[in-house]
Amino acid sequence: MLGRIVNRGTSDVWTATGHGDADDRLVDAARLGDPDAFAVIYQRYKLDVWHLAWFSLRDHHDAEDAVQETFLKAQRALGQYRRNETLRPWLLTICRNACRDRLRVAQRHDDVAFDEELAVVAGAAPDREGSMDFHRALSALPDEDREAFLLVDVLGCRSEEAAQIAGVRAASTLRSRLGRARRALAPAVAETPAPQVGAEVWGVFHSARQSALVLSEEAIRRGRHPADALLVRLHESGAGAADPAAGSDLVSFLERLDRRIPGERTVLAVVDERPAGAAPWLAGHPRWRMQRAPTHASWVGEVDAVLARCLPCTAAEREALRALLCADEDFVWTGEA
Incomplete structure (x- = not known):
């Protein structure tokens, strides 16, 4: 066994002789068959993956399935993870692809109730009229601009991470999409009280x-x-x-x-x-x-x-x-x- 999990309340810390708890070292240990190392990866990033799955699929059970699929695929693909990558966007990329596959199959449509929740997270007015304004503005965005807004302003990714997850070669392209989304959504969220x-x-x-x-x-x-x-x-x-x-x-x-x-x-x-x-x-x-x-x-x-x-x-x-x-x-x- 290469390491062990130490319970620290709401989080887990992986310890091992000669190893820190950096993501690359966790991946190395998981590749060698240490289940504790992959358990820490799951605990560390399960909420990030969950949020992306939820906001992408808009369905509780589909999101849970996508989270499970993401970590199963990640565990099988640990050999493809490169040390010059960052683990969080690598996992979110797997999740994004899993969600896109599900959306293509299901051919889902926009859901007003979901966008009301998203409006609150993004700081839009919590009242029904303000949420509808935000819903209309969000629905009118091109898919790529909406994705940039979701990754950066809702999930909190850096533009470089968001570009990697979205499959965009240059972070400047992602920032351009984000700028367009923010300008389009600004009227719907302007002058609203803080939640x-x-x-x-x-x-x-x-x-x-x-x-x-x-x-x-x-x-x-x-x-x-x-x-x-x-x-x-x-x-x-x-x-x-x-x-x-x-x-x-x-x-x-x-x-x-x-x-x-x-x-x-x-x-x-x-x-x-x-x-x-x-x-x-x-x-x-x-x-x-x-x-x-x-x-x-x-x-x-x-x-x-x-x-x-x-x-x-x-x-x-x-x-x-x-x-x-x-x-x-x-x-x-x-x-x-």
Whole structure:
């Protein structure tokens, strides 16, 4: 074995005698059959690949399939990777090609709801009228200009990386396309307020065996927060606010939320020290990350801190929730009616 994985909370660090954790060294180790090295490559770049697949295909399940296809192809093609390349754009190029193949087969059409999500990410107005303006402007762009905008302004690639991914010989050509896209989209995003930033709380799971808090730390839409309903239920029902599905297992709870949370969100699950059964699911999902609290008491404190940060909780509301999560009674909340 050439190396080993050391868990560092939400990320993995590959260590080996005589080796650093640079991408080229990881690739060399993976070529020689070290599964840990390729696991670190996957953990390091799975979110980048997921975002490109999601924004390209506009479908949750197709995006997951494209991510899986990307890493399977990458693992088989490690022998073709050249050390003068950069691993991130190499992987994104494989993903782009996989998505283009799927789009050719499916012959998908533009989807208004998707472009509303993209408008929020790009900074366009979150209201319906502003999103429609952005949708029309985005749809009117030539494919190559839209791709340049997606790679640089949405996914955050450097122009040189974006050019490599798009198969463009010169980065200046990519920058020219990006400039045209920005000028065309400028009227749709001009003079719009900055989006709110904070935690979106999507679910809380607590049982005698395991506990989890699910959230995303990203730009959120203005208006009602998903966790507002949790406080309403505490007001109305007190300790009786438990979800009827409280007896479900943690993986089922995570899968249930995965179907509800918008596909472009990156999701964090904060778990206590007990739920070992959910770890493989969280580690293998392209857009989910896991953060462990060392004890159940510290997990309850993390839930309390997150809600205090993202919601105007009163002391009584926070105390009511802490009492629910410290008790032996099962409690599951997913924000659904």
